Every structure is written in C-alpha cells, then in structure tokens.
Amino acid sequence: MSQGNDPAGLDRLRRRAHALLQEQRLPEAQAVLEEVLRHAPNDLATSIDLADTRFRRGQLQASTLPLLQAMRQLPRDVPLLISLVQHLIARGEVLAARSCLDLLALAPAPPPELWVAQASLRFALGEIPEAKALMDKAVAAGANSPGDLHLRAMLLQFSGDIDGACAVLETCLQRWPHFGDAAMVLVNLRKQTPHANRLDSLREQLRKLPEEAATPDQAFVRAEFEYALFKTLDDLGRHEEAWDALARCNALMSRLNPYDATAEEEVANALVDMPHVPVDARGRPEGPTPIFIVGMPRSGTTLLDRILSSHSQVTSAGEIIDFWRQLHWVADVVPARSQGLRRVIARSAGIDYQALGARYLRQTQWRARGRAYYIDKLPANIQMVAFIRRALPHAPILHMVRDPMDTCFSNFKAMFGNVSSYSYELGALAHYYGQYARLASHWHASLPSAMLDVPYAELVRAPETTVERVLAHCGLELEDACLAPERNAAPVATPSSAQVRESIHTRGVGQWRHYARQLAPLQEALDALQPAAALAAV
The missing domain is CATH 1.25.40.10 (Tetratricopeptide repeat domain)
Structure with missing residues (x-):
C-alpha cells in the first residue's frame, strides 16, 4: 500500500x-x-x-x-x-x-459563539438584517462578552434602532467603564446636550487611564475616550476644549498609524501613468446594474446613497470592496495594500476586463434583491475609475465633491480606528487630499465621460434639481421618495448612520469654521495644492 x-x-x-x-x-x-x-x-x-x-x-x-x-x-x-x-x-x-x-x-442548537461567528461573517458581507437576527439568537443563547454586545449595538444602530443600540452600550459601560469602543459609539448616536451627556464619566475614565500608555492597546483606549470627550464638548459648543481633546486623540492615533505619504503618492503616480486601454463598447450585460459612488471619505457619499436607494428601482449594497477584490483576482495579484495595487497597475494592459466585469457581476448582482440597480458605495473606488470603466462600461460612476475644508475637517474629526492613517494629522490630511484631487482631475481629463460630479453643496441646497440630474444620468426618473431619505428604512452600515436618517439639511456646510484658527495650517496646505484641489471641488 x-x-x-x-x-x-x-x-x-x-x-x-x-x-x-x-x-x-x-x-x-x-x-x-x-x-x-x-x-x-x-x-x-x-x-x-x-x-x-x-x-x-x-x-x-x-x-x-x-x-x-x-x-x-x-x-x-x-x-x-x-x-x-x-x-x-x-x-x-x-x-x-x-x-x-x-x-x-x-x-x-449551536453554542452562542457559533451564532456570533455567523453574525460577524454576514456583517462582513453587508447582510445587516441577517447578521442582526443571528446576534439576537446569540445573545438569547448567552453571548455576553464586550465584543458580542458591541457587535449587537452596531447592528441595532445600522438597522435604525438607535434607542436599542444606546441601551446596549449603556449596559456595556456600566459593566466595563473602561470600554472605549462603547463610549465612542454611544456619544455618536445622539447629539449631546447640557442635560444629557457623559462628560463627567468620560473625564473620570481619562483620569484613570495612564497618560503615557505602555502599550498600543492602552494608547488606543485613551484615544477613544479623548474622541468621546471631543464629540461631547463639540456638541455642547465648547470648541476650545473640544479641539484640545481632538488634538490629543489624533496625536495618539497618528503615532499608532503613521501615514506613508510616499506609498500614497506612488499609487497616484502609477494610476496617472497607467497605459490607456480603449473601453470596449460591448452590449449591456443581463441582470441588475451597479451604480458606483466614489470620492473622498466624509464627502457626502452616504447621503447620496440614501437618496438614490430610496428609489423604487434601486437598493444599496453598502460599502463593499468587491470590485477591488475581483480586480486583484483577475490580475492574479495577492492583495498587499499599495504594493499590491501597484502590481495590478503594472499588469493593467494585459487584464481581461470583460472577465473582470463578468466576475464582479456574478459575485454581486444578488445584492440588488430584485431591483434593477444596486449601489456600490466605496469612496476609495476613486482609484478604480479607469478599471471600472473598462470592465463595466454600462455602470454609472458618481463622484461626490465637497468643499475641501469641510471634507478634510470631517475626516480629521471622524476617528476611523486603526485605518485611514491620513486622517490624524493635518499635513498628512492635506497630502492625501492632494493625491485624491489630482487623481479626480486626471480621470476627468483622460476619461471625460467616466464619472459625473455631484457637488455636496448643490445636493443639500437644491436637492430636487440635483437629484433629478443624477437620476437622469443613471437612466432613472425622479421619485418623491428620493427627496425624503429620512424615510428610507433600509439598513446602513456607516458611523454616520444616525445622522443620515435625518432629512436633507445644510448643517454640514462650513462646520470647520468653529475651528478656523486651529485649522489655519490645513487651509494653507490646501490652498497650496491649487489648481488641482480647485478642479476637484468644482
């Protein structure tokens, strides 16, 4: 044998x-x-x-x-x-x-940890209702760790149950007062008021945390509480104190996640220098059509997603990274952050774009759930515009454009965790915005009809006119529901999920001016980017 x-x-x-x-x-x-x-x-x-x-x-x-x-x-x-x-x-x-x-x-009769594992995986796929149902079963079966309850709170939040999410997070903080994840999410769910805030408890926890963290985990927890303090003080209009807390938070996060300006610039250079490949004018594929929303993070992409997915023929797939994954697969390049993408770009002339489009559609069209269109909203897909146009020439690409200072400040105050390293230091933020603006300008010049700019200011000040124009670009007619996205009950997995359930408003315009003095270096750096930044903000 x-x-x-x-x-x-x-x-x-x-x-x-x-x-x-x-x-x-x-x-x-x-x-x-x-x-x-x-x-x-x-x-x-x-x-x-x-x-x-x-x-x-x-x-x-x-x-x-x-x-x-x-x-x-x-x-x-x-x-x-x-x-x-x-x-x-x-x-x-x-x-x-x-x-x-x-x-x-x-x-x-699976154990609680199996329910939790399944919920986490469904969440990773963007299946919020399914993930929530699984977490409900997990908690009923005894799942009770900080991570379990935090995941349940997020799923409640993304499903629109803000009261339920708050209740779970309050329970977390009663049991684990040092649980920074819970403190950070809780203050984001509602506007803090003089009569309803956690200011004293946040300061008490910060007093208990070592000022000089001995480990990255300790530094991260302290940053979370500093962020929660900032959000509370900002809501209360105490802007000088708020800025100090935000500066402390972001200084910690910047040390934990240093920004690699060279790598970012190398990717932008490679994309700009990528050889031209003609767009194949093949017939429209069968099945639902993806609509891509791209731009800078915090530029209003979620608001546009909620508006469009209020249409009877459109649903939202959320922030999925499917195109990026399928591109790497078809190019046969193992994902490895900027190095992997540069290898993909180097192989771009030999990629089978028809196969890429077919593979993307095969793996994503189920997300339409019976509707004619589904939204793939991932701001970082601004890097993918040329690839999307070649693989899916029938798919609309919408480019959300917001005032550079509003966009950058919104990133600076977002606290993304151990990702988006550009967002924690003003110089890095200006550099990252400059690479984005340069790339957006390049796509407009090299692929003139590839994407439609959607100015945030026009969207919130003249929503009917702007939405009608966007829908027409996608081959759709305006419906009244699109002008009332607050009635859209569909789940939305984003840190701003509570805010985007509000009606269309202009409060997001000019928020950075509360911190104009502290943000002067950012404004100077952005001004120095002209004309590229100006072109991206038209």
Whole structure:
C-alpha cells in the first residue's frame, strides 16, 4: 500500500507539510499538501492549508481552487467551515461563502459563539438584517462578552434602532467603564446636550487611564475616550476644549498609524501613468446594474446613497470592496495594500476586463434583491475609475465633491480606528487630499465621460434639481421618495448612520469654521495644492 493510500501515511505527510511550513519552505510544503489532496480530496483542513500556502507564494487564483473544490463535499466541522467562509470571502468568492453560511445555519442548537461567528461573517458581507437576527439568537443563547454586545449595538444602530443600540452600550459601560469602543459609539448616536451627556464619566475614565500608555492597546483606549470627550464638548459648543481633546486623540492615533505619504503618492503616480486601454463598447450585460459612488471619505457619499436607494428601482449594497477584490483576482495579484495595487497597475494592459466585469457581476448582482440597480458605495473606488470603466462600461460612476475644508475637517474629526492613517494629522490630511484631487482631475481629463460630479453643496441646497440630474444620468426618473431619505428604512452600515436618517439639511456646510484658527495650517496646505484641489471641488 502506498503512503498516500495509507491513513497513517497520510498523517505522516500532513506532519511533514506542517514542519515544512514552520521552516518557511513553501514550495516543498505545497507539493506535500497537493500530494495529500490527491489521495484525500475531501480533507478540508488540508485544502485550507494549501490555499494559504499558494496565497503566501503570490498565487491568488491558484489559492482559490482547493477552496472551491472543497465545496463539493463539505464536512460538518463547524470551526473548519467558519475558516472556509473567511478564506472564500478574502478571495472574492462571495456566492460560495454564502452557500457555506446557509449550511451553517442548519446546525442544530449551536453554542452562542457559533451564532456570533455567523453574525460577524454576514456583517462582513453587508447582510445587516441577517447578521442582526443571528446576534439576537446569540445573545438569547448567552453571548455576553464586550465584543458580542458591541457587535449587537452596531447592528441595532445600522438597522435604525438607535434607542436599542444606546441601551446596549449603556449596559456595556456600566459593566466595563473602561470600554472605549462603547463610549465612542454611544456619544455618536445622539447629539449631546447640557442635560444629557457623559462628560463627567468620560473625564473620570481619562483620569484613570495612564497618560503615557505602555502599550498600543492602552494608547488606543485613551484615544477613544479623548474622541468621546471631543464629540461631547463639540456638541455642547465648547470648541476650545473640544479641539484640545481632538488634538490629543489624533496625536495618539497618528503615532499608532503613521501615514506613508510616499506609498500614497506612488499609487497616484502609477494610476496617472497607467497605459490607456480603449473601453470596449460591448452590449449591456443581463441582470441588475451597479451604480458606483466614489470620492473622498466624509464627502457626502452616504447621503447620496440614501437618496438614490430610496428609489423604487434601486437598493444599496453598502460599502463593499468587491470590485477591488475581483480586480486583484483577475490580475492574479495577492492583495498587499499599495504594493499590491501597484502590481495590478503594472499588469493593467494585459487584464481581461470583460472577465473582470463578468466576475464582479456574478459575485454581486444578488445584492440588488430584485431591483434593477444596486449601489456600490466605496469612496476609495476613486482609484478604480479607469478599471471600472473598462470592465463595466454600462455602470454609472458618481463622484461626490465637497468643499475641501469641510471634507478634510470631517475626516480629521471622524476617528476611523486603526485605518485611514491620513486622517490624524493635518499635513498628512492635506497630502492625501492632494493625491485624491489630482487623481479626480486626471480621470476627468483622460476619461471625460467616466464619472459625473455631484457637488455636496448643490445636493443639500437644491436637492430636487440635483437629484433629478443624477437620476437622469443613471437612466432613472425622479421619485418623491428620493427627496425624503429620512424615510428610507433600509439598513446602513456607516458611523454616520444616525445622522443620515435625518432629512436633507445644510448643517454640514462650513462646520470647520468653529475651528478656523486651529485649522489655519490645513487651509494653507490646501490652498497650496491649487489648481488641482480647485478642479476637484468644482
């Protein structure tokens, strides 16, 4: 009997593969794992190990194959299935991931942690109602950790149940007063008033936290409480004190997440210098049509999403990164932040854009849920405009444009966590905005009809005229519901989900002026970006 057909021999091969992986001998490990699967094709653990090994070797497409082959006969091993779903999502295989989740949903009397795991994965896919229902079951079954309750509060918030979210977060802070995540989200859910605020408790927690954090986790928690203090003081109109708290918060976050200006500029340079590929004037694909909303973060993209998804023929898919994932897959480039994108750009002339468009549509059209259009709202897709135009020439791209100071200040005061490193320091913020503005100007010059600018100020001051123009660009007629987005009951997964359930208003215009003195360096830096910044703000 050969080693491959002998159970004991297979175990020896698996141990050999793991030893090789520990020694970083990836090609040899890959060969052994492939040998195991030739004799045990239903070994899901080995399929996942092989996928990881190929991924680490830069073989993105090849890393997907053992995962999809494993779908033919899935085991009833819940932890392995959870791992499989995570791996499938990371490779853009959303349909297969949802199929696994449907199987997991059949598990009889699962423990609370299984409900939580499923809820987290449904949330990662943007399925808010499904994730909320799963978290409700998890809590009923005994899920009770800070992370569990925080996830439940977010899902309540995104579903529009602000009172329910507040109640959960208040419970969290009663039990865990040092829980910065809960404090930060809670103050964002409602405007703080002189008669209803947590100012004293926030200051008390800050007094208990070490001023010089010994670990990154301690620094992060302190930054969260400083942010909550800023938001409260800002709501109360105590702007001098508020700025001091925000400055302390962002100084901590900037140290934790230094901005890489060189990497950002290299990506913009590569996109601007990308060779021209003609847009294929092929026929319109069957099925629902995506509408892309791009721009700077905090430029009003969520408001535009809520307005358009109030239309009877449009739904929102939320902030999904599906196009970015499918682009990397078709280019066969392992995602690796800016380095990965630069490799994709280097291969751009050889990409099969028809295949890219077809793959994106296949993995996302379910999100339309029976409607003719679905919105892919991801501000960072401003980097993807040329790729989208080539892969999906029928898909409208809407570019949200807001006053540079309003946009940048809104980013500076947002507290994105350990992402968006540009947002925590004024010089970095101006530099990042400059790269965005330069890129937007380049798309307008090189692809004149690729995207429609939607000025935020016009949207909030003359909504009917602006919305009608935007809908016409998408091939739709104006409906009254689009002018009352506050009635849109659909979930919305964004930190500003409470604010976007309000009616259209102009309060977001000129908010930075409360801090004009402190923001003078930012204004000077933005002024120095002209004419690029001016072109992006038309």
